[in-house]
Amino acid sequence: MAAIISADGVDKTFRQLKRQSGLAGGLRSLFSRTYTEIRAVSDITFAIEPGEAVGYLGPNGAGKSTMIKMMTGILTPSAGALSVLGREPHTNRMRNAREIGVVFGQRSQLWWDLPVRDSFALNRHIYDIPEARFADNLAFLTEMLDMGAYLDRPVRQLSLGQRMRAEIALALLHDPKIIFLDEPTIGLDVVAKDAVRKFLARVNRERGTTIILTTHDLVDIEEICPRLIMVDDGKLLFDGELTRLRADLGSRRRLTLEFATDPGPLPLATATLSRDEGAAKHYLLEDEAISLIDVLNEVGRGHGLKDVKLEEPDIEEVIRTFYQNKSRLAGAAS
């Protein structure tokens, strides 16, 4: 299948005027301008197939938003080739806009003083959406995003969670093939985050809409995106399935054994003790080949084992390990 988005050695360098301090420095800057260069995106290569949901993850300043802005045609790459739906995004901004949807968590695309419904109606004209399709989509989105109660209220009166749902609906009204979301769950409470994640996963599953989202929230990736692209300092660090990342880093499953009473120290060969709370003992299973049965066999009978809890490593831990390994490697190389 042909890629719906492909990036080949994409770079983005910003040039910033170097300001000199003080009055004399300010005057000097007028005559001799010196610039610093910031390489926000550095030699990024990837290909995304139609229908994929990909999370673009990285720490602050890693170059996530810059990459999204290039894919949506807002910014022009400094080098490399970028193709979205077979076109160069920045030279085909208008045509591109008809086939993509964009949500910037930090910046509203809704009309602040107008009822939500009016922003939707405006988009119907801008995108020339046929009336029947608009009505169908509006009904679907209103129900799925539970917007019925506030469609007629001005945007400025909405809570952040309500507004974010309206932003996502606005971006999807014209049936885009790709939706780009920059931090779609930022600032939302747990319930609102959950609603947004479930909805996006469903749109991807049922409508086949390709999703590219940037986030700091690892749960977004876990719930929406099977594939993860990790960047740092503009560079690509990892591109692959989240499950592969987990496997590569070794899945340190967490095991809790609860006893009726404290059995005393209980060192095991199959698991590493991470915390001893007396009657509750916490272990890490470092080796994927070791099963719960192996551990229970080793514990044996006679200790009054009451309950067992086994948890998969959470994504936060996986990513933290990834970045720690990376800085260790960088430290060793320097």
Ligand SMILES: Nc1ncnc2c1ncn2[C@@H]1O[C@H](COP(=O)(O)OP(=O)(O)OP(=O)(O)O)[C@@H](O)[C@H]1O
């Ligand atoms: N218009 C600009 N002019 C100069 N530098 C910029 C510009 N936009 C971004 N940068 C710089 O490029 C780098 C990457 O910024 P970008 O916003 O893409 O990061 P990000 O990963 O989205 O960060 P965050 O998670 O904090 O939003 C940063 O060092 C930033 O200061």
